[in-house]
Amino acid sequence: MAAQRWIFEPTGRHVHVEFNGETIADSKRVMLMIESSYELHYYFPAEDVRTDLLTATGDTQHSGYRGDAHLYTLTVGDRSAENAAWTYPETLGERPDLSGYFAFTWKAMDQWMEEDEVVLGHPRNPYHRIDTIKSSRHVQVVIDGV
Numbered sequence: 001m002a003a004q005r006w007i008f009e010p011t012g013r014h015v016h017v018e019f020n021g022e023t024i025a026d027s028k029r030v031m032l033m034i035e036s037s038y039e040l041h042y043y044f045p046a047e048d049v050r051t052d053l054l055t056a057t058g059d060t061q062h063s064g065y066r067g068d069a070h071l072y073t074l075t076v077g078d079r080s081a082e083n084a085a086w087t088y089p090e091t092l093g094e095r096p097d098l099s100g101y102f103a104f105t106w107k108a109m110d111q112w113m114e115e116d117e118v119v120l121g122h123p124r125n126p127y128h129r130i131d132t133i134k135s136s137r138h139v140q141v142v143i144d145g146v
Contacts, residue, residue, distance in 0.1 A: 006095060006096055007032070011123075014027070015113065017044075018109065018111040019079070020110065021110075022077075023050070024076075024104065025102065025104065026048055030042050030044050031044075031101060033096075033098075040122055042104075042112075043098065043102065044101060044103070044104075046101065051102075053074055054073070054074055056071075057071045061086065066092060066095060067088050067092045069086040069087065069088055070086060070087055070088070070089060072086065073085075074108070081109075084104055084105045085104050087102050106121075106122060
């Protein structure tokens with residue numbers, strides 16, 4: 001069996017996610033988890049997540065290479081999404097430390113934004129192509145230190 005290849009790194013992008021008209025997570029410190037060419041997730045620092053809208057379900061989902069994800073139901077107003085968020089209090093072995101981060105089920109959310117653009121389908125993979133996107137933030141391009 002081939003070894004699992006992980007990438008867990010800062011995106012450098014401002015990412016936020018919305019559900020039922022509320023911003024659930026908003027961060028300029030979001031991490032991108034790439035587990036394969038088709039499995040990408042944003043992980044938000046807990047400080048940048050509306051944890052007051054999350055209720056622990058008491059359920060866990062075991063992964064042989066990540067550990068036990070603790071699942072949460074997201075409730076905003078009259079809408080709920082069961083098991084829509086997860087966190088890993090502990091990570092197995094020499095994997096990236098996921099403690100202190102929350103991730104969300106992409107399809108359960110109403111809208112995802114990178115910088116000032118809506119993102120459809122999944123996070124962009126910077127190792128497959130580079131997209132320019134609209135941003136209201138200052139952008140600086142540095143090549144060979146210049």
